[in-house]
Amino acid sequence: MGRFSRVEDRPTPKEVYNWRVYFAAMISTFAAVMIGYDSAFIGTSIALSSFKAEFALDKLNAKEFALISANIVSSYQAGCFFGAIFGYPLGYYCGRKWGLLVSAIVFCVGAILQIVASSSTGLGIIYAGRVIVGLAIGAASNLAPIYVAEIAPPAIRGRLIGLYELCWQIGGVVGFWINYGVSRNVKPGHLQWLIAFAVQLIPGGLLFFGSFVLTESPRWLVSRDRNAQALKNLAYLRNLPEDHPYIVDEYQAIEVTIAHERSLAGAGFWGPLRTVLTSRVLIKRLLIGSSLFAWQNGTGINAINYYSPTIFRSIGITGTNTALLTTGVYGLIKLFGALIWLIWLVDTLGRRFLLMFGSIGGAFSMYYIGAYIAIAQPNVGGSVASVPLSPGGRSAVAFFYIWTVFYSPSWNGTPWVVGAEFFPQHVRTFTQACMAASNWLFGFLIARFTPQMFLAMGYGVYMFFASLMVLSIFYVFFILPETKQIPLERMEELFAPGLKPWRAHAVVMARIQEDNAARKHEKRQSHDSSGKPSHDHSEPS
Structure with missing residues (x-):
């Protein structure tokens, strides 16, 4: 199969695969740049000596600093959890287009609060800003994937939703490298750590302006009885006239499906919620989709994203700049893996294979790292500052990067694709809110307790994550059906x-x-x- 080959559910005019649908997907998934950046920069910002000095964190012992850093990171995750839930009424009443615009505005407010923080204000305003930014990101993580799922032709749906993951990794790369750059080129002081916080306004501002030119989802418009506009938007996105047989068939399928779903759920805000909670099939899908984010966090990804300097110090890497550089390379590998996943893998190999493949390689890598730390004990006594990294330590770093190679084209983005595909239109905004909320809930637990886990468990943290990856292989094989190429209107047949x-x-x-x-x-x-x-x-x- 070619690089951009696709397997279609029906013969499709070539006009359908046009710049308009890619453009709309790219604008909406740009929300993920905000997510990726915020997930990446905060851990390295906390590690900067200038940040520690600004807020007197350099006077704390290891346990006290672990608690403060966990609070700074997890306050963002808590905001994301509630933001994902609020994304349901936002998406229901305002639609995907205006919901993303509101998310961008709230994000910028939270970023500004963090920018004005200083030693005179203390950390309180940073906590507030992190929570507000989290609210915006939680809502955006709800709305962006379902918008793309609703506008995408089935043959490239996984690829377009995958743009969300690609943007996430682009933001992550910038977030991982930003503090390495300022630590090398900006004199320690207030400005040094402030730059990374201020950069948040760039992706937030771009999403704000981009939202104005988005084409609203035809499926959402039909669900709100705005049928004429829905047909117009669908024809625009497919680059075909409104009376073209392909448009007529697709539009009729949307209308029939939504009419049928309304007969089951009833109209109104509470109808989707009642439908899900009274349907064993939908509850099963909800539990499966939500659990994928538990398994995703079970790989250790958020522990690495938020506390990468801590991770590399546990292997034996010392010095702030060296740890930041190693973290930056990790971000580049994640981006490269996301590109491979997006272009070649997600719509060809499928969701199940990628998840099991990622778990196999990731578990082996984590077991190796844990075994190295248990045997070599690179940080015993804290005397490694003047000792070069040993050959064993270099091999542990190599296996950390190997873990990244397995994780990034598998567990990184695939759960988001599945979560956006699993559910019918009339409940999708609600269920996507649950999907996103579950992601942030599990991320909150990891972010909140990772510093304490490393203090208490040492190398056992790696063994813990590796074992969870082994268990996920059996879970995916026996529980998760493959969704690639299945039209959204026929997804229920898989169950x-x-x-x-x-x-x-x-x-x-x-x-x-x-x-x-x-x-x-x-x-x-x-x-x-x-x-x-x-x-x-x-x-x-």
């Missing part, structure tokens, strides 16, 4: 009673191909009986 998760994709795809063949045959017979020539308006890519 039919008696259908095994590891066989569901093949069965449903066979049904889809049979239905498409029957529909094509009926159209041909209709044309033949009318005496008019049959014109196929669609072109397979």
Whole structure:
């Protein structure tokens, strides 16, 4: 298969894969640049001596500093959790377009609060700013993936949702490198640590202006009875006239599906919530989707993102600049892995294979790092400051990067893709709020307790994460059905009673191909009986 090959659920005109749908996806997923940057820069900012001196953190012992750093990081995660929940009413009443705009405004307010912090204000205003930024990011993490899932053609849906992950990693790379740059080029003092906090305004401002030119989701418009605008937006996104057979078929499928879902759920704000909580099938999907974020955090990713200097010191790397440089390389590998995942893997190899593949390689790498620390004890006595990194230490760093190679094209973005695909339109805003909230809840737990875990467990932290990755392999195989190439309107067929998760994709795809063949045959017979020539308006890519 070619680099940009795609497997379609039906023959699709080449105009459908146009710049408009990519442009809309890129604007909305730019919200993830904010997320990636905020997730990455704070851990290295706390490690700067200038930040510690500004807020008198350099006078604390290891246990006290661990508590303060955990509070700074986890206050953001707590805000994200509640923001993801608030994203449901925001997306329901305001839509995807204006919901993202509101998120950008709130984000910028929180960033400004952090920028004005100083030794005279203390850390309180930073805590407040981190919570407010978290509220915005939580809402954006809810709205951006479902917007992309709703506007994307099925054959490239995973790729377009994957732009969310790519933007996350771009923000992360900048966040990981920003403090290395200021530590090398800016004199220690207030300005040194302030720069990283001020850079938050760049992605927040860009999302704010970009939201004005977004094309609202046709599926959301139909759900709000704005059908004429929905048809217009769909035709615009597909770059086809409103009366084109492809547009007519897709629009009719959206209308029929939403009408059917309304008959089940009822209209209104509380209908989706009642539908999910009274449906065993939807609750099952919700638990599976939410649990993927538990397994994602079980890889250790957020412990590394937020406390990377601590991670590398545990291996034996010393010196602030060296730790920041090593962290920056980690960010670049994550970005490269995300690109491979986006371009080649997510819509070809599928979700299940990638997750199991990532767990196998990641577990082996984490076990190696834990074993090295247990045997070599690189930080015993804290006397390693003047000792070069040993060959064993270099191999542990190499395996840390190998872990990143396995993680970044698998667990990094795939749970977000699955969470955006799993649910029908009438409950998707609510369920995506639950997906995003679960991600931030599990991230909060990791962020809050990682410093204490390293103080108490040492190398056991790595063994803990490695063991969770081993368990996730069995979970994915026996519980998670494959979703690639399945139209959103037929996702529920993957959960039919008696259908095994590891066989569901093949069965449903066979049904889809049979239905498409029957529909094509009926159209041909209709044309033949009318005496008019049959014109196929669609072109397979």
